[in-house]
Ligand SMILES: Cc1ncc(C[n+]2csc(CCOP(=O)(O)OP(=O)(O)O)c2C)c(N)n1
C-alpha cells in the first residue's frame with residue numbers, strides 16, 4: 079500500500095493506540111493535518127503550543143500512557159520547549175512531533191527553520207530527524223518505545239515537509255529489533271547479590287524509612303509498595319512527585335518530605351538508620367544541605383536508571399530495577415527490620431507535637447488558602463484528580479489535599495514550571511473523562527496559560543480551576559519577606575487586575591468569586607454542580623500567608639522552620 | 650609490556666584520567682550528543698578521537714580521555730550509557746590500556762637551530778615527513794607520554810605549529826598490570 083509520509087505518520091500513531099493529540103498546525107506540519115481529518119484520533123486545538131505540551135503531560139501523568147503533541151516548525155517548536163524540559167525533569171512519557179522545513183532547505187535559515195533536535199538534545203530522552211518517508215513508522219514506533227520504557231521521558235520526532243509529502247510503501251515494525259535501537263536495553267536482570275545485601279541491611283535496621291519517589295508511580299508499583307509497607311510495618315514518606323503512591327489515610331504514612339514537607343516526614347528521614355529509596359533521586363528540594371541529610375542512614379537505592387546511583391548520595395546498596403520487581407524480590411526473601419517500637423514511639427511524638435496546621439479562618443475573610451484547599455477536597459468525590467501550578471498554592475495543595483490513589487496528583491516538580499496547572503488539568507481530563515479534575519492554581523500561574531480555557535470550552539473539556547488569588551507571586555514574596563528583610567521587589571500582581579470572573583466568562587467558562595467563608599462554601603458547591611463547561615473560581619486569599627514548615631534553601635533539614643504557632647515547642 | 654612511566658603533574662594528561670572507548674551508532678549528531686552531555690554535566694573531556702569502527706559503516710568508535718577528577722567515573726559512564734545512540738562503553742584504566750597518539754609539528758629551521766632540532770627529533774624517535782628550505786614537518790606516533798615529551802622539547806624552538814590527534818586505546822593483552 080502506497081501512502082504519503084503524512085498518512086503514514088497518522089497511521090503509525092493509530093497503530094500505537096493513540097486516541098488524542100494536542101497541537102496546533104502551521105506551514106511545515108500542514109501535510110500531516112490533512113490525513114488527520116480522516117483519522118479516529120481526536121485532535122485538541124490549543125491556543126499556544128506550550129499548552130499542547132503541558133496537556134500531553136497531564137494526559138500522560140493521569141493515564142500512564144504517552145502523551146502526544148504535534149506542532150509546526152520554528153516558533154511552534156520553540157514554544158513547546160518548556161513542556162519538553164518539564165517532562166524531562168519529571169520523567170513523563172511524551173512523544174512530540176514537530177514539522178521541519180524541507181530537507182533541501184535545512185541549514186539555509188529558511189522561513190520558520192530552527193534546529194529543534196539540537197535545541198532539545200539535552201532535554202529529551204532521545205530525538206529523531208526523520209530523513210525519509212519510509213522511515214516514519216520506525217521513528218514513531220521507536221519513539222513510543224523509548225518514551226514509555228525504562229526511565230520514561232520525552233521523545234521528539236522532527237519531520238521535514240518533503241518527507242511527509244513524499245510516498246512510501248506502508249509497513250510497521252513488528253519486533254523491537256526493527257526499531258533499530260542497538261544501544262537501548264531497558265530490561266535489566268535483578269542483581270541477586272544486591273538483593274541479598276539489601277535484605278541484610280533491612281534486617282540490621284531499627285529506624286528504616288521508605289522514601290518513595292515518582293518512579294514508584296511510573297512503574298505502577300503502588301500495590302507492591304502497600305504490600306511491602308504493611309508486611310514490614312515501616313514508615314513511609316511520599317515526595318512531591320509521589321503524592322498518591324501511598325494512601326494519605328494510612329497510619330504508616332508520614333506525609334511529604336522536603337523543603338515544605340511535614341515535620342515528621344522530614345525528621346524521620348534525618349534520624350533514620352536506613353533509607354529505602356524507591357524511584358526517588360535525592361533532589362535538593364528533598365535533602366536540603368546534602369552533607370547534613372540523613373547523616374546516620376545507610377541507603378538502599380532502587381532505581382531503573384543507574385546514573386542516579388551515587389549521583390547525589392552514596393548508595394550502600396544500588397538495586398537497578400523497576401520498583402515493583404525490587405519490592406517483590408525483597409518480599410520473597412522476607413526482608414524484615416529489627417524491632418521498630420522505639421522508632422514508632424519517636425515518630426508518633428513528632429506527629430503529636432508538629433502536625434500540619436494553619437491558622438483558623440475568620441468568617442469575614444480574607445480566606446485562608448489552606449482552608450480553601452481542604453474545603454474543596456472535602457467536597458470532592460473520591461478519585462478526583464488535582465493539578466497545580468507552581469508556588470505556595472502548589473505546596474499547600476500537596477500538603478492539605480489527602481491523596482488516596484495513584485495518578486490523582488499532577489504537578490511540575492523538577493522544573494517548577496509556572497502555568498503548568500490549567501493545561502495539565504485539560505490533558506488529564508481528556509485522558510480520564512470519568513474523573514473530576516480540579517486545578518489548584520496561583521494568580522500568577524493562571525495568567526501564564528489561562529488562554530487554554532478557550533481550548534477547554536471549545537473542545538468540551540469541563541475542568542474546574544480554583545485560583546488562590548493572593549495578589550502576589552506569593553512564593554517569591556515569602557522568600558523576600560523571610561530572607562530579604564521584607565523588601566518586596568516585583569512580586570505584587572493586584573487581586574483585581576485582571577478581573578478573573580470576567581476573564582473566565584469571556585473564555586466561555588463560568589466565573590465565580592469568593593471573598594468570605596459563606597461565599598467559599600457556596601461557590602464550591604456551585605462549581606461541583608457544573609459538569610458541562612469549565613469553571614473558574616477567584617478565591618480572595620490572605621497575601622501574607624506563608625508555607626510552613628520550611629527549610630531555607632541550602633540549610634540543613636535539622637533547621638526546619640515550623641509553623642509560628644508551633645515554634646518554641648520542645649523537640 | 651610495562652605500563653608507561655608516571656609523569657606526575659608535569660604531564661599534560663590529568664593524573665586521574667580514564668580512557669572510555671565508546672561504540673556509537675554512526676548517525677548524524679552523535680558527537681554533538683556526547684559533547685553536549687559532557688558540557689551540561691560539567692564533565693571534562695581531555696581528548697577525543699573518532700573514526701568508523703572496524704569495517705562497519707553502521708558504528709563509530711569514540712575514544713574519550715576523561716578527567717575523573719571533574720566527576721566520578723561511574724557518573725560519566727552512567728550518563729553516557731543513557732544516550733540512545735551509545736551502544737557499548739569500555740572503560741580502560743591507564744594501566745590496563747595500550748594508548749597511542751599521533752603528533753604532527755612544523756618547525757621553522759635555520760642554521761642556528763638545525764643541529765639541536767635533529768638531536769631532539771632523534772631522541773624522540775620522530776620522523777621527518779615534509780621539508781622545504783626553511784621548515785620541516787615532523788611526525789611522532791607513540792604513547793601520549795612520548796608525545797608530551799616531544800612537545801615540551803619543541804617548546805625551546807620558536808615558530809612551532811603543533812597538532813595532536815588525541816589518543817586511541819585498546820586493552821592490554823594478557824594480565825592487567827597492578828593498579
Ligand atoms: C515560568 C516560571 N517563572 C518564574 C518562576 C519562579 N516562581 C516560582 S513560584 C513563583 C510565584 C508564583 O505565583 P502564583 O502563581 O501567584 O502562586 P503563589 O505562590 O502566589 O501561590 C514564581 C515567580 C517559576 N517557577 N516558573
Ligand SMILES: [Mg+2]
Pocket residue numbers: 520521522546547548549550551552
Ligand atoms: Mg499568587
